[in-house]
Amino acid sequence: MNSAVAYRFVVCSSLLLGGLLSAKPLTLSQNSDSLPPNSDSLPPTPLSSVLSSADSQSGPLPSLSALQARYKALSKQLSRLKPQEPYILVDTARNHLYLKQRDDVLLDALASTGSGTILPKPGGTTDQWVFDTPRGEFFVRSKLLNPAWVKPDWAFIEEGLEVPRDQADRVEQGVLGAYALGFGNGYFIHGTLYTRLLGKNVTHGCIRLHDDDLKRVYRVARIGTPIIIF
């Protein structure tokens, strides 16, 4: 795995809203597991800066009151970093999606997440698609009603079909449910026709939900709602 360059392309790729053919396939990062999901939003912190000031064991112990004050301040700081509004939590190991607000669980829904399988790209290269659901923190970037699926290349290739040249031949209606929430790089939370597969790792990276659960999530989520995936 490590030797192969794992370019990952759009997974649920492009969704089509209404009749608009605006979706385009997106190229995901190399070796997606090793790179941060939102690397464009925050530059990586150099390791040296992460480690500086880290271990203060070498010097004498500060006074108890100073330590207590520091502990209090840091706890407060950490608490402030937690989402204050409702957020979506996805457990890819157990295939559950939770809608949460602070410690309250507003919804516990069975989901389907990435299958982890590999599809080699045609052309005899070592490039491949890896169908994982990305991990880390994302945000709801788009909310779509009655989305249509614009099938990406891999959807044809994995079925042994030729990739169509005409964009219109990629469009498939009614397979993604009534709503879709995009969280970047072609990944979506959407509905499914295959409800019997909920609870299993079967998708190409998107997160599938039952219609009722999807409706609830769609209603609560706003643009900017955090999606934390592990």
Add this chain to the structure above:
Amino acid sequence: MDPNDPASLQEVTRVLQEEVKLAARPYNYLLIDLVTRTIHIKGRGLDLYRIPIVAWSMKAPSAVHGTHRLIARPPIARRTVDPTVSVEQVPLSLADMPTAYTLSFTPALTIEVRPSDEENLFRRLWAGTKNWWRSVNEWASSFSGGESSDPSPALLLELSREQAQSLAWSAVDGMPLVIRRTTDKK
């Protein structure tokens, strides 16, 4: 945590300081709390999942500094989709994850995960022999003025099989890790 124990408070504060940095970024991280015997999978300061530790032992805990980063996740046998075959590939699941594996971090730290119900006597004996041999080597080189004056830390974790698989699943390359050490003076 005892708020009146300076050593314990300092260790918790050190970990919190690291956590504040990690929680400010959009990536998940691991916090291994040896005091409460819990592995926390965290993001944005939230506890995403908790893994109980059945037993642990640590070598060179004083050499654990700040944040460590996972070099490589445990190897996974991913299935390859073959478009020429009509049979659908079985997807990856938690059950495919290993129960015994080693996680390597930078700066140097090794975590060996072992199932707590390990029945393979030979495997246990082999692990014990390896640990013993490592200790003998370190002891010998400390006499000869060798280079192991600052040995790399190593943590052995015993987890239930399911939880060992959960950890393997959640670990991704480059994932940050912070360890809260015990401050007992034994």
